[in-house]
Amino acid sequence: MKREILYQKIAGTIARQIKAGIWRVGDKLPSLRTISRENGISLNTAIQAYYELEKEGFIVASPKSGYFVNYKPLRLSAPATTQPPTKDTGEEEDYLISEVYRSIEDLSITRFSMGVPEDILLPIAKLNKELIRAMRSLPGSGTRYEDAQGSLKLRNDIARFTYNWNGNLTEEDIVITAGAGNATSLALLAITQRGDTIAVESPVYFGILQLANSLGLRVLELPTNPIVGIDPDALKKVLPQIKACILISNFSNPMGCCMPEENKKAVVKMLADYNIPLIEDDLYGDVFFENSRPKPCKAFDEEGLVLWCSSVSKTLAPGYRVGWIAPGKFKNAIIRQKKIHLISTPPLTQMAVANFMENSRYENHLHRLRRELHSNSLHFVQSIIDYFPEETKIVRPQGGFMIWVELDKKIDTTKLYYEAMRQRISIAPGRMFTLQDQFKNCMRLSYGQKWTPAIQERLMLLGDIIKKSI
Amino acid sequence: MKREILYQKIAGTIARQIKAGIWRVGDKLPSLRTISRENGISLNTAIQAYYELEKEGFIVASPKSGYFVNYKPLRLSAPATTQPPTKDTGEEEDYLISEVYRSIEDLSITRFSMGVPEDILLPIAKLNKELIRAMRSLPGSGTRYEDAQGSLKLRNDIARFTYNWNGNLTEEDIVITAGAGNATSLALLAITQRGDTIAVESPVYFGILQLANSLGLRVLELPTNPIVGIDPDALKKVLPQIKACILISNFSNPMGCCMPEENKKAVVKMLADYNIPLIEDDLYGDVFFENSRPKPCKAFDEEGLVLWCSSVSKTLAPGYRVGWIAPGKFKNAIIRQKKIHLISTPPLTQMAVANFMENSRYENHLHRLRRELHSNSLHFVQSIIDYFPEETKIVRPQGGFMIWVELDKKIDTTKLYYEAMRQRISIAPGRMFTLQDQFKNCMRLSYGQKWTPAIQERLMLLGDIIKKSI
Numbered sequence: 001m002k003r004e005i006l007y008q009k010i011a012g013t014i015a016r017q018i019k020a021g022i023w024r025v026g027d028k029l030p031s032l033r034t035i036s037r038e039n040g041i042s043l044n045t046a047i048q049a050y051y052e053l054e055k056e057g058f059i060v061a062s063p064k065s066g067y068f069v070n071y072k073p074l075r076l077s078a079p080a081t082t083q084p085p086t087k088d089t090g091e092e093e094d095y096l097i098s099e100v101y102r103s104i105e106d107l108s109i110t111r112f113s114m115g116v117p118e119d120i121l122l123p124i125a126k127l128n129k130e131l132i133r134a135m136r137s138l139p140g141s142g143t144r145y146e147d148a149q150g151s152l153k154l155r156n157d158i159a160r161f162t163y164n165w166n167g168n169l170t171e172e173d174i175v176i177t178a179g180a181g182n183a184t185s186l187a188l189l190a191i192t193q194r195g196d197t198i199a200v201e202s203p204v205y206f207g208i209l210q211l212a213n214s215l216g217l218r219v220l221e222l223p224t225n226p227i228v229g230i231d232p233d234a235l236k237k238v239l240p241q242i243k244a245c246i247l248i249s250n251f252s253n254p255m256g257c258c259m260p261e262e263n264k265k266a267v268v269k270m271l272a273d274y275n276i277p278l279i280e281d282d283l284y285g286d287v288f289f290e291n292s293r294p295k296p297c298k299a300f301d302e303e304g305l306v307l308w309c310s311s312v313s314k315t316l317a318p319g320y321r322v323g324w325i326a327p328g329k330f331k332n333a334i335i336r337q338k339k340i341h342l343i344s345t346p347p348l349t350q351m352a353v354a355n356f357m358e359n360s361r362y363e364n365h366l367h368r369l370r371r372e373l374h375s376n377s378l379h380f381v382q383s384i385i386d387y388f389p390e391e392t393k394i395v396r397p398q399g400g401f402m403i404w405v406e407l408d409k410k411i412d413t414t415k416l417y418y419e420a421m422r423q424r425i426s427i428a429p430g431r432m433f434t435l436q437d438q439f440k441n442c443m444r445l446s447y448g449q450k451w452t453p454a455i456q457e458r459l460m461l462l463g464d465i466i467k468k469s470i
Numbered sequence: 471m472k473r474e475i476l477y478q479k480i481a482g483t484i485a486r487q488i489k490a491g492i493w494r495v496g497d498k499l500p501s502l503r504t505i506s507r508e509n510g511i512s513l514n515t516a517i518q519a520y521y522e523l524e525k526e527g528f529i530v531a532s533p534k535s536g537y538f539v540n541y542k543p544l545r546l547s548a549p550a551t552t553q554p555p556t557k558d559t560g561e562e563e564d565y566l567i568s569e570v571y572r573s574i575e576d577l578s579i580t581r582f583s584m585g586v587p588e589d590i591l592l593p594i595a596k597l598n599k600e601l602i603r604a605m606r607s608l609p610g611s612g613t614r615y616e617d618a619q620g621s622l623k624l625r626n627d628i629a630r631f632t633y634n635w636n637g638n639l640t641e642e643d644i645v646i647t648a649g650a651g652n653a654t655s656l657a658l659l660a661i662t663q664r665g666d667t668i669a670v671e672s673p674v675y676f677g678i679l680q681l682a683n684s685l686g687l688r689v690l691e692l693p694t695n696p697i698v699g700i701d702p703d704a705l706k707k708v709l710p711q712i713k714a715c716i717l718i719s720n721f722s723n724p725m726g727c728c729m730p731e732e733n734k735k736a737v738v739k740m741l742a743d744y745n746i747p748l749i750e751d752d753l754y755g756d757v758f759f760e761n762s763r764p765k766p767c768k769a770f771d772e773e774g775l776v777l778w779c780s781s782v783s784k785t786l787a788p789g790y791r792v793g794w795i796a797p798g799k800f801k802n803a804i805i806r807q808k809k810i811h812l813i814s815t816p817p818l819t820q821m822a823v824a825n826f827m828e829n830s831r832y833e834n835h836l837h838r839l840r841r842e843l844h845s846n847s848l849h850f851v852q853s854i855i856d857y858f859p860e861e862t863k864i865v866r867p868q869g870g871f872m873i874w875v876e877l878d879k880k881i882d883t884t885k886l887y888y889e890a891m892r893q894r895i896s897i898a899p900g901r902m903f904t905l906q907d908q909f910k911n912c913m914r915l916s917y918g919q920k921w922t923p924a925i926q927e928r929l930m931l932l933g934d935i936i937k938k939s940i
Contacts, residue, residue, distance in 0.1 A: 094806075101809075105609075105617055119610040128611050131818070132602065139575075140589040141598050143787035147575055178648060178812055185811040189684060194664040210810045214659060317613035321816045336564075339571075340680045341655040341811070342648055346791045348601070349816055 007048035010039055014049070015058050018071050025382040026375070029059060029067040060378070062371050070378055079393045079406040081231065084202035084221040085436045092213055093431050096414060097206050100428055109421075110458045112445040113428040115253060115401045116318045120450050121372055123365050127317060127352055134351035142348035148339045150176020150324070151347060154354035158324055161357060165285070165295040173326045175334050176345050180283040181207050183309035183325040184246065187279045188215055189341070190333035191307075196243035201230045203404070203433030203442070205253040205281075208246055217243075219435055226395045226404060229257040232266045239274045250294045251284040251400030254433050254444035258294055258398050268300045277330065278306045283314050283323075284400040286366050289374040294399075304328030312353055314401065315366060320349040373401065376447040383456055387463030389470065401448045406441060410470055413443040419465050425458055477518040480509060484519070485528050488541050495852040496845075499529060499537040532845045533838050540848050549863045549876040551701065554672035554691040555906045562683055563901045566884060567676050570898055579891075580928045582915040583898040585723055585871045586788045590920050591842055593835050597787060597822055604821035612818035618809045620646020620794070621817060624824035628794055631827060635755070635765040643796045645804050646815050650753040651677050653779035653795040654716065657749045658685055659811070660803035661777075666713035671700045673874070673903035673912070675723040675751075678716055687713075689905055696865045696874060699727040702736045709744045720764045721754040721870030724903050724914035728764055728868050738770045747800065748776045753784050753793075754870040756836050759844040764869075774798030782823055784871065785836060790819040843871065846917040853926055857933030859940065871918045876911060880940055883913040889935050895928055 430439030900909030
């Protein structure tokens with residue numbers, strides 16, 4: 001009993017110091033050995049104290065580099081639930097989107113606009129090994145056409161990996177695609193027709209708006225809360241009008257919101273009542289910062305109406321273009337569309353990913369990636385608190401790569417984009433993420449790059465540019 | 471002068487023997503050494519004699535294996551110019567197409583239905599080397615997103631390679647796609663809308679019919695000659711109704727026809743008069759059996775209305791899914807559609823192909839591939855003469871991978887497909903290549919596999935099955 005009290009006492013002291021602001025978000029805590037030595041306690045007791053602090057969300061462990069403060073009573077307030085105009089399709093900011101993603105290979109620009117992990121966070125040497133192994137093991141070294149459903153081995157690995165959300169999928173349930181965006185494209189081609197209406201979050205990933213435009217679909221943007229996501233009541237009202245619904249259910253792009261399980265269940269149920277398919281893009285689901293992976297809506301899909309899409313583009317290799325879809329009852333339609341528009345997908349990169357997913361390597365990599373991104377997100381939050389104007393509104397990210405920032409109403413983030421680019425800082429203006437006249441004072445920042453003093457300085461500079469532009 | 475007369479004399483003798491049927495198509499001729507010894511002439515004179523015969527189209531050289539007879543006054547007659555019904559869109563044989571391409575990885579089936587080169591004809595070891603080099607040289611080993619237009623190096627190599635048809639393209643004119651089928655998909659997404667009508671050959675590659683169906687386009691199949699391709703006069707008549715035209719201008723799939731230059735010029739001109747884009751799929755253009763590469767329609771495109779599509783799927787690596795499009799004035803629209811549906815293409819396979827295309831390696835490989843396929847085509851022609859019923863109609867292939875076979879009117883090749891599959895022979899029934907009620911007595915055979923006695927036996931067996939089914 002004594003030992004238990006001891007570690008709790010030490011944990012309590014550190015927690016009070018953190019609450020009092022003696023330790024700030026992102027600060028590195030003393031090592032376990034130091035704590036043990038300075039408090040005259042065993043290493044084991046120190047470990048238990050830190051474990052307790054970690055459990056309560058005060059600190060976070062970063063592999064090999066130690067423990068960091070992870071708690072801060074935010075002085076910042078969160079953006080309100082969005083209230084998009086009830087008009088359907090408005091105008092897309094196509095020029096702006098092209099502008100933001102122009103010359104993505106220019107390394108002199110700090111790209112807070114890119115929602116991908118930086119190379120240094122990826123297991124590239126191991127992937128290279130697996131690529132060579134794939135080249136040597138595949139029939140014809142991967143030069144042959146493959147069956148349209150995609151690599152059996154990869155489908156098997158993906159199916160097995162769904163154990164982390166109690167998914168009950170088999171390799172037969174999965175179709176490989178050229179990334180998650182391509183999965184969404186195939187899903188819309190399979191289940192919608194020109195003139196149909198789809199319901200989406202607001203703000204929404206611009207790629208969904210562009211896809212809808214390309215296929216002649218009307219878009220209904222629905223009220224969305226920055227923490228819990230789309231408003232199920234708002235969705236309920238439009239069910240009679242829509243042909244499909246698209247949601248990034250976990251750590252949505254751009255808001256970062258994550259639907260609670262009860263909302264997911266409710267949404268799946270109400271869509272099923274109207275026999276409406278849900279295209280669920282779950283590409284950030286594995287990048288969670290809490291204790292466990294949030295389930296996707298697919299976990300509650302009894303009717304085969306949820307088309308669950310994901311990829312390794314945000315966790316392993318954006319450039320491999322390997323994604324997948326578990327299309328439920330639409331499997332044959334999806335395979336048909338894939339054959340028509342792609343014929344098949346390249347075996348080499350698929351097999352490299354499949355090899356990497358064997359054993360627990362992918363799980364270990366994700367563990368490290370999550371720690372790193374979590375730590376990045378805390379640094380970003382702290383920098384925004386420190387460098388951005390008082391009235392800035394954000395939500396502490398629960399997972400994923402993005403932080404949605406609401407600035408003073410007077411600021412136009414499209415103009416801000418051009419001002420920041422003069423300093424070679426790229427941001428994603430809010431207007432990219434809607435067809436309506438809204439979010440002009442918002443922007444999306446990505447924290448996918450390794451945290452460095454240089455990044456911190458760029459955020460400080462961005463804060464200055466914002467302050468000047470008011 | 472004496473030497474010249476000598477080699478001409480020997481060439482003349484052999485030519486007469488071939489015309490008289492003493493040597494038959496596919497027969498191997500005596501080696502140069504044997505000819506030299508038996509005629510008491512120098513090796514150089516023998517070489518000149520064979521060169522003369524080759525130039526005149528009597529014989530063909532196959533690298534490392536010697537010289538083969540390549541001339542035969544066909545007793546077979548060619549199919550007539552097709553006369554598709556003038557109705558627009560009819561019904562697609564979707565089930566049949568899926569059936570024919572089911573379980574393509576099953577190696578126990580002789581796939582006369584697959585229009586791709588067999589592994590053994592591909593430079594796989596060299597490609598593997600280039601893949602490893604690509605992995606080592608690309609930023610992030612190819613895990614990064616790439617600019618949407620695709621690999622600059624590959625675009626440059628492709629542009630340079632168009633010298634073989636006097637193409638005047640630069641890397642800026644080219645967009646990389648996930649294969650030539652994907653290029654056609656992006657082209658249709660960029661330039662058509664649901665309800666538009668497109669003009670195509672008849673018979674036509676089924677993938678085009680499926681694409682049109684997927685995008686809600688109406689299809690007008692036009693009369694097509696098995697040797698010179700689509701009838702320009704028929705196209706002229708429908709110009710006021712169509713939004714786009716799709717042609718496989720060189721060695722079309724499935725008929726193998728190749729448009730003469732004057733027809734290409736005429737078609738490009740008449741389409742330009744109506745400001746109608748031409749999607750030109752030129753994926754077989756490099757696999758010619760005559761002296762030089764036939765120019766694509768793109769060579770005569772002054773208005774930027776020709777979207778020239780091609781790939782390495784038929785010449786290097788089907789499984790790499792590397793293709794391209796030179797979209798003329800539609801470049802921005804194509805890049806936009808690519809971003810929307812694919813985001814980008816994988817750098818690794820692109821760079822492997824680009825590395826391979828450096829220097830003259832690709833040209834040398836194509837040279838060997840053409841010889842091999844030409845030789846295969848001659849063997850197929852001879853086997854069809856020998857084993858198929860008298861009334862069979864074919865055209866001697868001028869390039870590409872396919873031979874279009876017209877059988878007795880009484881034969882239904884869809885039924886024949888199932889009968890042949892019982893013997894594990896797969897053919898492509900004619901009904902796959904039209905939306906109309908036609909070509910039921912036709913089939914497409916591919917000679918992309920290395921010619922062996924086993925293949926010859928399978929063709930003999932197929933001939934027997936056909937004879938029995940009358």
